[in-house]
Amino acid sequence: MSKDPQTLYAVEDGVAVITLSFPPMNALHPKVLGSLFDNVRRAHADPSAKAIVITGANGRFCAGFDINQFQDKSRSGGGIDMSINTAFVELVETGPKPTVAAIEKLALGGGCELALACNARVAAPGTIMGLPELTLGILPGFGGTQRLPRVVGLEKALSMILTSKPIKDPEALSLGLLDAVVPPRELLATARKLALDLASGARTRRFALQRTDRLPAFREALATLEFARAQTRRRAPNLTHPLLALDAAFAAAAALPTHGALVHVFFAQRSTKRVRGVTDVGLAPRGLRRLAVLGGGLMGSGIATASALAGIEVLLKEINQGFLDAGLARIRANLASGVKRGSLKQAAADAALARVTGTLTYDEFGSVDMVIEAAIEQVELKQRIFADLERVTRPACILATNTSTIDIKVVGAKTRSQDRIIGAHFFSPAHIMPLLEIVRSDVTSPQVILDTLDYGSRIKKTPVVVGNCTGFAVNRVFFPYSMAAAMLVDSGLDPYRVDAAVAAFGMPMGPFRLGDLVGLDVSLFVGKSYLEAFPERIYRSALVPLLNEAGRLGEKAKKGWYVFDDKRKARPDPALAEIVLESRKRSGLSGNAAFAAKLSDQDIAEFVFFPVINEACRVVAEGIVDKPADLDVATVMSMGFPAYRGGVVFYGDIVGADYVVRRLKQWATQYKAQAGFFEPCEYLLAAAKSGRKLSAGNATQSKI
Numbered sequence: 001m002s003k004d005p006q007t008l009y010a011v012e013d014g015v016a017v018i019t020l021s022f023p024p025m026n027a028l029h030p031k032v033l034g035s036l037f038d039n040v041r042r043a044h045a046d047p048s049a050k051a052i053v054i055t056g057a058n059g060r061f062c063a064g065f066d067i068n069q070f071q072d073k074s075r076s077g078g079g080i081d082m083s084i085n086t087a088f089v090e091l092v093e094t095g096p097k098p099t100v101a102a103i104e105k106l107a108l109g110g111g112c113e114l115a116l117a118c119n120a121r122v123a124a125p126g127t128i129m130g131l132p133e134l135t136l137g138i139l140p141g142f143g144g145t146q147r148l149p150r151v152v153g154l155e156k157a158l159s160m161i162l163t164s165k166p167i168k169d170p171e172a173l174s175l176g177l178l179d180a181v182v183p184p185r186e187l188l189a190t191a192r193k194l195a196l197d198l199a200s201g202a203r204t205r206r207f208a209l210q211r212t213d214r215l216p217a218f219r220e221a222l223a224t225l226e227f228a229r230a231q232t233r234r235r236a237p238n239l240t241h242p243l244l245a246l247d248a249a250f251a252a253a254a255a256l257p258t259h260g261a262l263v264h265v266f267f268a269q270r271s272t273k274r275v276r277g278v279t280d281v282g283l284a285p286r287g288l289r290r291l292a293v294l295g296g297g298l299m300g301s302g303i304a305t306a307s308a309l310a311g312i313e314v315l316l317k318e319i320n321q322g323f324l325d326a327g328l329a330r331i332r333a334n335l336a337s338g339v340k341r342g343s344l345k346q347a348a349a350d351a352a353l354a355r356v357t358g359t360l361t362y363d364e365f366g367s368v369d370m371v372i373e374a375a376i377e378q379v380e381l382k383q384r385i386f387a388d389l390e391r392v393t394r395p396a397c398i399l400a401t402n403t404s405t406i407d408i409k410v411v412g413a414k415t416r417s418q419d420r421i422i423g424a425h426f427f428s429p430a431h432i433m434p435l436l437e438i439v440r441s442d443v444t445s446p447q448v449i450l451d452t453l454d455y456g457s458r459i460k461k462t463p464v465v466v467g468n469c470t471g472f473a474v475n476r477v478f479f480p481y482s483m484a485a486a487m488l489v490d491s492g493l494d495p496y497r498v499d500a501a502v503a504a505f506g507m508p509m510g511p512f513r514l515g516d517l518v519g520l521d522v523s524l525f526v527g528k529s530y531l532e533a534f535p536e537r538i539y540r541s542a543l544v545p546l547l548n549e550a551g552r553l554g555e556k557a558k559k560g561w562y563v564f565d566d567k568r569k570a571r572p573d574p575a576l577a578e579i580v581l582e583s584r585k586r587s588g589l590s591g592n593a594a595f596a597a598k599l600s601d602q603d604i605a606e607f608v609f610f611p612v613i614n615e616a617c618r619v620v621a622e623g624i625v626d627k628p629a630d631l632d633v634a635t636v637m638s639m640g641f642p643a644y645r646g647g648v649v650f651y652g653d654i655v656g657a658d659y660v661v662r663r664l665k666q667w668a669t670q671y672k673a674q675a676g677f678f679e680p681c682e683y684l685l686a687a688a689k690s691g692r693k694l695s696a697g698n699a700t701q702s703k704i
């Protein structure tokens with residue numbers, strides 16, 4: 001066996017096996033690193049290899065970076081040659097072919113970091129793994145400070161790094177640092193099989209650096225790091241480098257845009273309760289004791305459940321005994337499911353139920369402090385109800401509507417009580433979804449807004465005050481989302497591909513799966529209000545009307561964009577193709593097929609979200625929200641826009657207003673007939689030109 005520092009390359013059964021070879025410990029001499037890098041690249045280019053196994057010669061994996069290099073350099077007074085920088089670990093982790101480490105005896109320092117970069121790890125019994133770098137006065141340099149906490153958890157990783165003590169294979173296995181422990185003679189075969197399973201998708205390929213499941217919440221992480229820092233200072237008051245290791249773990253995470261975005265959402269969520277002209281004018285909430293809910297349907301019963309759980313007396317009104325019984329049964333079922341899930345104690349559920357009274361009349365409405373109407377979306381019906389409410393309630397009683405589409409001034413048009421009329425827009429299911437959009441008109445009194453904010457906080461929702469416009473804030477900002485997605489499908493993309501790309505961006509589901517959840521009849525109805533309100537910037541696809549005609553109304557009809565089994569599991573449906581083809585024919589977008597076919601997942605996400613950012617800018621400019629951060633919170637808490645991207649406006653700042661404008665203009669050129677859909681608004685254009693952040697908001701007082 002040669003003593004030269006090198007790696008060996010062989011392909012066995014479709015797997016490239018790369019062997020570290022530098023007796024006795026296969027230390028990572030710069031020549032070993034160089035050869036490893038070359039051979040990993042070779043394996044990625046090698047058509048006979050589907051996957052890669054990295055192992056060590058002489059019955060050992062690797063004892064880390066070659067310590068002799070440190071000695072030589074310190075003698076010569078120079079620094080370490082890190083010309084083979086961390087690029088190779090990135091390639092090992094995320095290159096086109098999956099990697100598995102086959103480990104014997106030891107994986108220490110850089111050797112452990114190399115194993116951590118592999119997508120899976122198998123070891124023989126008697127193996128030790130660890131990051132002993134601090135004992136040499138240096139820090140783990142190949143990404144160990146980042147990957148180890150993500151694989152074994154922050155606390156364990158800090159202890160391993162700070163004590164430099166390696167762990168043995170049984171503990172490594174139980175922590176997930178190893179995927180399997182097998183006898184030495186089975187090691188390579190097991191690693192090869194695992195590598196092929198990762199390549200075929202039979203097992204999920206994992207990327208340590210992208211994992212967050214073992215990381216604690218940000219504040220908990222800070223506390224752990226602070227504790228470790230104090231302990232380290234006590235144990236080694238003269239040493240700086242262990243503290244640097246802690247800083248490295250923290251600073252690297254803190255430098256990521258995800259950190260900035262999450263901190264933004266943290267503060268934004270707390271600031272929605274501060275509204276100019278409402279919470280800064282010396283008013284105090286009047287405190288709500290008794291609430292009436294009109295309508296015991298899905299929304300009404302959810303609102304009643306959330307309110308009763310917060311200690312509020314609830315009067316539930318329905319129009320006949322059958323509907324009332326059904327509404328009360330829904331409240332009971334909501335409470336029972338909370339008990340079953342473990343989020344609610346039986347005694348609390350019983351107490352909440354005891355606070356709910358059913359009624360068929362307005363007789364007791366004189367005693368309530370607030371009414372929330374949750375009837376169906378019909379203008380005349382709501383107008384009649386509000387005229388009745390004005391008559392049967394005290395003048396101080398707040399009159400709220402749970403409409404999601406109708407102008408609240410139109411709802412109150414047959415009353416002279418516009419100042420106490422407000423929108424309380426809940427998201428379904430109302431007792432679970434965390435957001436409450438509070439819709440004010442230009443004459444809603446600040447006291448009424450303040451009381452509704454207070455009510456929202458009491459029922460544990462995040463309240464966001466928004467102005468009165470079509471779709472209010474959330475639905476309005478998101479109307480271009482489904483339209484852009486439909487445009488892509490009409491241009492030739494598979495709807496399931498679009499959904500997958502949007503889910504990969506971080507949404508809980510794609511726009512079409514969401515359409516099925518909401519109901520495509522509802523989408524059609526709501527879509528019409530945007531056609532009327534914003535005719536210059538809508539995309540009118542035949543897709544949703546055709547799906548409605550075919551009776552494909554979504555989950556409730558067991559078929560929509562997808563088909564659903566009895567467990568509500570969605571599956572793609574080949575029969576959808578006919579409708580899609582018909583819509584494409586009518587759309588006149590066939591000229592865009594080549595453009596659409598070339599889009600990457602990221603392009604697709606940008607295509608559907610940049611028009612959303614554009615609309616969000618309009619909402620900010622029109623003063624529909626008090627501040628852009630309110631819109632960020634609203635989009636995270638309603639649509640599930642990823643908090644680590646900070647909400648739609650903050651996301652616009654992450655990617656840059658100028659980039660958003662450039663892309664919108666490109667698409668406006670590509671889709672000439674739909675140019676209005678992509679036209680950047682003034683607010684966005686101004687930010688792109690001046691470099692001002694979109695989240696800076698309006699300098700002037702909001703108009704709402």
Ligand SMILES: C[C@H](O)CC(=O)SCCNC(=O)CCNC(=O)[C@H](O)C(C)(C)COP(=O)(O)OP(=O)(O)OC[C@H]1O[C@@H](n2cnc3c(N)ncnc32)[C@H](O)[C@@H]1OP(=O)(O)O
Nearest residue numbers: 025027063064065066067068108109110132139140141142
């Ligand atoms: C970028 C990265 O984050 C930076 C790094 O990786 S820094 C390196 C981190 N790795 C380490 O600190 C491990 C250091 N090595 C050890 O702790 C121990 O040698 C061991 C646990 C691996 C084995 O211990 P043991 O079986 O008792 O054998 P030991 O006599 O110490 O070592 C055998 C030989 O390997 C050499 N060796 C061990 N690790 C080495 C390394 N990382 N580099 C160069 N030589 C190494 C020893 O110097 C010794 O050489 P010699 O025979 O010429 O004296």
